[in-house]
Amino acid sequence: MKNKSPLALPYRIRADLLQQLAALSHAGIPALQALPMIKLPAPYQSRMVETLQAVKRGKNLADAGLQSGLWTPLEAGLLQAALAAGDPTPTYRHLASYYEEKAQQIATIRSGMMRPALMSILALFIPPLPQLVAGSLSMAAYLWHAARSILLGAGLVAGGIYAYRRFQMRPADAPASWLDQVLLSLPIVGKMHKRRNLCDFWQTMALLLEAGLPMFDALPLGLQGASNVLLRRELARILPRMQKGATLAEAVRALPDINDDTLLGFIQTGETSGTLPEMLSRYAKSENTSLALQQKQVAEWIPRIAYALIASIIAYGILKSGAFTPQVPKDL
Numbered sequence: 001m002k003n004k005s006p007l008a009l010p011y012r013i014r015a016d017l018l019q020q021l022a023a024l025s026h027a028g029i030p031a032l033q034a035l036p037m038i039k040l041p042a043p044y045q046s047r048m049v050e051t052l053q054a055v056k057r058g059k060n061l062a063d064a065g066l067q068s069g070l071w072t073p074l075e076a077g078l079l080q081a082a083l084a085a086g087d088p089t090p091t092y093r094h095l096a097s098y099y100e101e102k103a104q105q106i107a108t109i110r111s112g113m114m115r116p117a118l119m120s121i122l123a124l125f126i127p128p129l130p131q132l133v134a135g136s137l138s139m140a141a142y143l144w145h146a147a148r149s150i151l152l153g154a155g156l157v158a159g160g161i162y163a164y165r166r167f168q169m170r171p172a173d174a175p176a177s178w179l180d181q182v183l184l185s186l187p188i189v190g191k192m193h194k195r196r197n198l199c200d201f202w203q204t205m206a207l208l209l210e211a212g213l214p215m216f217d218a219l220p221l222g223l224q225g226a227s228n229v230l231l232r233r234e235l236a237r238i239l240p241r242m243q244k245g246a247t248l249a250e251a252v253r254a255l256p257d258i259n260d261d262t263l264l265g266f267i268q269t270g271e272t273s274g275t276l277p278e279m280l281s282r283y284a285k286s287e288n289t290s291l292a293l294q295q296k297q298v299a300e301w302i303p304r305i306a307y308a309l310i311a312s313i314i315a316y317g318i319l320k321s322g323a324f325t326p327q328v329p330k331d332l
Helices: 011-026 031-037 042-056 061-068 073-085 089-112 114-125 129-134 139-167 178-185 189-210 215-225 229-235 238-243 248-253 261-273 276-321
Strands: none
Touching: 011 031, 011 089, 031 042, 042 061, 061 073, 073 089, 073 189, 073 215, 089 114, 089 189, 089 276, 114 139, 114 276, 129 139, 178 189, 178 229, 189 215, 189 229, 189 276, 215 229, 215 238, 238 248, 248 261, 261 276
């Protein structure tokens, strides 16, 4: 029995997996026949094998993948809702597209960070150079100072990646954590995180309602679309208001943390015309397009900001070292 859940799969692998599932599902091939056709990189193939074995024992793909670590709890919740709706193909495609964008953004940031990374290494070696030349710093101390900082930076980056992938695997019923609040509080990123969560929720609701699920049954399932527990709690307040007789638009309008004038327009149009699933789907697609553009811009600017910051640190270190300041001999 596993004592610790595995890390979430890397975005690129998740995108490829979901693209293959979408193609096979669209072709009418059920999970039991589709899974043996999909091969993951060696470190993750065991999860696919465990998932297939669980499906053979009668579990659905969402539960089986969650048990083996193939899915995060959020993905399992979305797939559970999609399976309840009837056809998981749109959800496979939606998730695959989302993870493909995330993988491309990370690749863009990684490529753009090469120059700032080189600059940061120079920032470690250049400032103490005058002390080395003057003899006040030994070669061993000079090299250790730089190596220590490089190891510390690499450790922080690796630790951050590990913590984020671990965070993605927390149970769907996990209590709110400090990271939920931090993600919402961050400048720029916080607003994007909130919009992404709400967009995923309404996308899930559109899929469920389109499949014919009643609103009162769809709302609890749709909550799985939001990864942030604090936002999920706000969204959970919609159902009690509707049970008391409010329309969806009235329930959303009463919750300022999730209210959005554009969303309300789509909901009111959908409720009036009887096309609510279509209107929610249109809203989610519009939000997805806007978020993709914003995330691309952020990914392009992160390396530039890092480069400017590191260049400033190098310049400050050189000026502070006094390397270009004339020194008066002490014996004069």
